[in-house]
Amino acid sequence: MSQVTFRIWRGEGKEGEFKEYKTEITEGMVVLDAVHQIQAESAGDMAVRWNCKAGKCGSCSAEVNGMPKLMCMTRMNTLPQDKPITIEPIKAFPRIKDLVTDVSWNFDVKKRIKKFKPRPPDAPDGTWRMQQEDIDRPQEFRKCIECFLCQDVCHVLRDHHMHESFIGPRFLIYTAALEMHPLDTENRAKDLKDEFGIGLCNITKCCTKVCPENITITDNGIIPLKERVVDEFFDPVNKLLRIFKPNS
Amino acid sequence: MSDFTTHEHDVLVIGAGGAGLRAAIEAAASGVKVGLVCKSLLGKAHTVMAEGGAAAAMGNVDDRDSWKVHFADTMRGGQYLNNPRMAQLHAQEAPERVKELEAWGALFDRTKDGRILQRNFGGHRYPRLAHVGDRTGLEMIRVLQDHGIHQGIDVHMEVTVTKLLLDGGRIAGAFAYDRERGRFRVFKCKAIVIATGGIGRAYEITSNSWEYTGDGQTLAYDAGAELLDMEFVQFHPTGMIWPPSVRGILVTEGVRGEGGVLKNKAGERFMFKDIPENYKNQTADNPEEGWRYTQGDKNARRPPELLTRDHVARCIQREVREGRGSPHGGAFLDIAWIKEKIPGAKEHIKKKLPSMYHQFKQLADIDITETPMEVGPTTHYIMGGVKVDGDTQMSKVPGLFAAGEAAAGLHGANRLGGNSLSDLLVFGKRAGQFAAEFAKKNGNVKVDEAQVSAAAKQALEPFDRQGGENPYTVQQDLQKMMQKLVGIVRQEEEMKQAMGELEKLKARAAKVGAFGNREYNPGWHTALDLRNLLTVSEAITRAAIERKESRGGHFRDDYPNKDAAAAKFNLVIWKGDGGAQQMRREARADIPADLKQIIDDEAKATEVK
Ligand SMILES: Cc1cc2nc3c(=O)[nH]c(=O)nc-3n(C[C@H](O)[C@H](O)[C@H](O)COP(=O)(O)OP(=O)(O)OC[C@H]3O[C@@H](n4cnc5c(N)ncnc54)[C@H](O)[C@@H]3O)c2cc1C
Ligand code: SF4
Ligand code: SF4
Ligand code: FES
Numbered sequence: 001m002s003q004v005t006f007r008i009w010r011g012e013g014k015e016g017e018f019k020e021y022k023t024e025i026t027e028g029m030v031v032l033d034a035v036h037q038i039q040a041e042s043a044g045d046m047a048v049r050w051n052c053k054a055g056k057c058g059s060c061s062a063e064v065n066g067m068p069k070l071m072c073m074t075r076m077n078t079l080p081q082d083k084p085i086t087i088e089p090i091k092a093f094p095r096i097k098d099l100v101t102d103v104s105w106n107f108d109v110k111k112r113i114k115k116f117k118p119r120p121p122d123a124p125d126g127t128w129r130m131q132q133e134d135i136d137r138p139q140e141f142r143k144c145i146e147c148f149l150c151q152d153v154c155h156v157l158r159d160h161h162m163h164e165s166f167i168g169p170r171f172l173i174y175t176a177a178l179e180m181h182p183l184d185t186e187n188r189a190k191d192l193k194d195e196f197g198i199g200l201c202n203i204t205k206c207c208t209k210v211c212p213e214n215i216t217i218t219d220n221g222i223i224p225l226k227e228r229v230v231d232e233f234f235d236p237v238n239k240l241l242r243i244f245k246p247n248s
Numbered sequence: 249m250s251d252f253t254t255h256e257h258d259v260l261v262i263g264a265g266g267a268g269l270r271a272a273i274e275a276a277a278s279g280v281k282v283g284l285v286c287k288s289l290l291g292k293a294h295t296v297m298a299e300g301g302a303a304a305a306m307g308n309v310d311d312r313d314s315w316k317v318h319f320a321d322t323m324r325g326g327q328y329l330n331n332p333r334m335a336q337l338h339a340q341e342a343p344e345r346v347k348e349l350e351a352w353g354a355l356f357d358r359t360k361d362g363r364i365l366q367r368n369f370g371g372h373r374y375p376r377l378a379h380v381g382d383r384t385g386l387e388m389i390r391v392l393q394d395h396g397i398h399q400g401i402d403v404h405m406e407v408t409v410t411k412l413l414l415d416g417g418r419i420a421g422a423f424a425y426d427r428e429r430g431r432f433r434v435f436k437c438k439a440i441v442i443a444t445g446g447i448g449r450a451y452e453i454t455s456n457s458w459e460y461t462g463d464g465q466t467l468a469y470d471a472g473a474e475l476l477d478m479e480f481v482q483f484h485p486t487g488m489i490w491p492p493s494v495r496g497i498l499v500t501e502g503v504r505g506e507g508g509v510l511k512n513k514a515g516e517r518f519m520f521k522d523i524p525e526n527y528k529n530q531t532a533d534n535p536e537e538g539w540r541y542t543q544g545d546k547n548a549r550r551p552p553e554l555l556t557r558d559h560v561a562r563c564i565q566r567e568v569r570e571g572r573g574s575p576h577g578g579a580f581l582d583i584a585w586i587k588e589k590i591p592g593a594k595e596h597i598k599k600k601l602p603s604m605y606h607q608f609k610q611l612a613d614i615d616i617t618e619t620p621m622e623v624g625p626t627t628h629y630i631m632g633g634v635k636v637d638g639d640t641q642m643s644k645v646p647g648l649f650a651a652g653e654a655a656a657g658l659h660g661a662n663r664l665g666g667n668s669l670s671d672l673l674v675f676g677k678r679a680g681q682f683a684a685e686f687a688k689k690n691g692n693v694k695v696d697e698a699q700v701s702a703a704a705k706q707a708l709e710p711f712d713r714q715g716g717e718n719p720y721t722v723q724q725d726l727q728k729m730m731q732k733l734v735g736i737v738r739q740e741e742e743m744k745q746a747m748g749e750l751e752k753l754k755a756r757a758a759k760v761g762a763f764g765n766r767e768y769n770p771g772w773h774t775a776l777d778l779r780n781l782l783t784v785s786e787a788i789t790r791a792a793i794e795r796k797e798s799r800g801g802h803f804r805d806d807y808p809n810k811d812a813a814a815a816k817f818n819l820v821i822w823k824g825d826g827g828a829q830q831m832r833r834e835a836r837a838d839i840p841a842d843l844k845q846i847i848d849d850e851a852k853a854t855e856v857k
Binding site for chain 1: 290292297347350352355361362364380381387390394395405428457459492493494497603610611718719721763768769
């Protein structure tokens, strides 16, 4: 169809530069296809993560023309092709090589969140009963594919690098999914306040805007969590918290 | 000798998909030291892509279901080449394994009375698939991952194993490189579980990711284990076919389970034209009955769209070949039509099939609630793999276990949809349990330095060949060749030609080069993967030539019918002393009388209907 120019970040660690590549774009191609084509044609050692090529695994996150995107779900025809297209790694995490970043912090954070602790089974055969409407909300959060694009755009991590004191939107909704799980009996409110830095989120909603799974991170997840923390620690009267544990 | 880091575990699990995670969890629970390695990040393995669900006869939706029916369905689907013991254990244990996920935090969709909801799928007599919309694999891998990280398992991400190490015929460890730095790792261990998934990258059109290069099958084969049923590759009937760049991406069978129908360009529901004899009694003979089935009418029989995958794929191929295909060489899959039947169909579709809706909207500019999808067969799964003991999952090599897609036996000639996710749970657990037992019972092993040096040397060879051929080109040529000559419809002449081509490709693969340095270098990794792809491609082709009949996933133009004599053997492949591939026919395991009885009773029950 047409030759398009790409400016792709090449380098190791902090060192690197944008390099220009040209490749042929045909109907229906996504950015990841173009990257693969360049890799096969002229840059065999270009590092990029991907697995599913269908927006299901969250591996191929990058910034395309400055926008945090899944490369496999970004159609070439949604980008202006008369100018070079810029592709660079996400910014909230240290760079390893080319488009690949060190996201290991995320795996460490998850380990710090207290794990699921169910109430005793409801039925003698060891199973539970839950109504669909009670699990719609946590199911929404469990759609998360761990692409970490929301972490990338959150200014607390991206600009202020407060990785020590803030777990980021991904893990706030991870915690929310646990807290809103109808069977869960754990309490993570104190951790949210003291360890996870929920107070540092000032509800800019940037995370919600980039989420490829369309999870309403802020309104459905973070805000109710904030309310829960307030109720628990600043409003001793209202400790029933019905929205969180509808069955407990 | 080249530099490397050594890790010591009792049990090493290779692969962090459903099977690997479940194995690691089980082994760790029994108190041994467990290491887990995977080529990608945790949570990104293939299992994450599974859509439709996990089959388990819980009987939550239809209480006529039981392990016996599930067992009989699995055997019928596999055309009786399955290992009956595995099919039995799978059917019996799957419900426990699925419920256990709930205890670890999984949130499956619910029935009205609050239990786990189950959906219809091809070849399953009753609604049997526990699911979460069309993202069941994501739920499953996440719950195993999130449970697993608290079990004290050592996880080594983005680490690729290239060789297994032996100590006098027994497993002693594995040799690997890490992607990030390109450095070598040696894992010393008493038992290994191979859970590396499939081989889809041997074909041009596939639903599989870059990881699926037949590593585990090849690692085991090189170490002296046997491969079984390699001729049986599953081509899923519904992959995307347009635009070209998305060709092969899966369209879940769930679309048909929810009432989607297949049509040719004339608008004809061609699946009604050809219903195999052994499914006639359980298949609807008119559209109205088929629709009622998808809506849960217990007295209706399933629509022909939900026949087994091998059959549906060939029917689509026939329509295309005979000039009745869709514009881009496939068939139309229509779910939008259900608006004639139910109010609020648009929202219903979006709720039941959200990721399909999303996938078509974003990648093909098609709104599936309005317009039919264009679909065609795509390489999806391999029924064959490492030959293991049905109870313990141990291969011929002491201490070497295999589970999940990398292992063979459960599915026979054709896998039923949903039987993989449950396979991962049932046999992942068993492999983990028996690997841990093996490690406890057997003494220490020694890692042989000569084996390590040889593995290191082999891994670095592509760098010694600066200016060698581009590994991507060889990979692409192999994929095109396999697609064309050993694909969904096979013939003797073409496959013999393929054997010749494979020799040429092997010679080329031995000369590919890698440039750049060792840090995160996909060109180098592709060069290393080639050997594995070639080994499994050869095994597939060799077995496919030998099986002179059509059965399940294996279809031959020159032998279009089943041959009763061929129903009596499985094909086993191993590495001969000189390094050349060997093959033998092995008499199929006898089906014990009690299980035979179940199969007969089930056959009768469907006849009465
Ligand atoms: C799009 C799609 C949809 C599907 N839908 C369904 C469904 O609805 N129901 C169903 O039952 N089945 C489904 N399947 C099939 C099923 O998902 C797979 O068969 C199953 O997930 C395989 O799981 P596994 O644990 O065996 O391997 P995988 O999940 O593929 O994991 C393999 C692991 O091995 C690692 N690995 C591979 N090689 C090496 C190496 N050399 N060194 C180190 N690590 C290595 C990989 O990194 C990965 O972690 C689907 C498959 C696809 C592709
Ligand atoms: S809403 Fe909160 S978590 Fe989300 S991006 Fe803004 S500050 Fe970060
Ligand atoms: S919440 Fe959304 S943006 Fe954040 S990691 Fe999950 S899928 Fe990605
Ligand atoms: S490759 Fe899986 S989300 Fe892009």
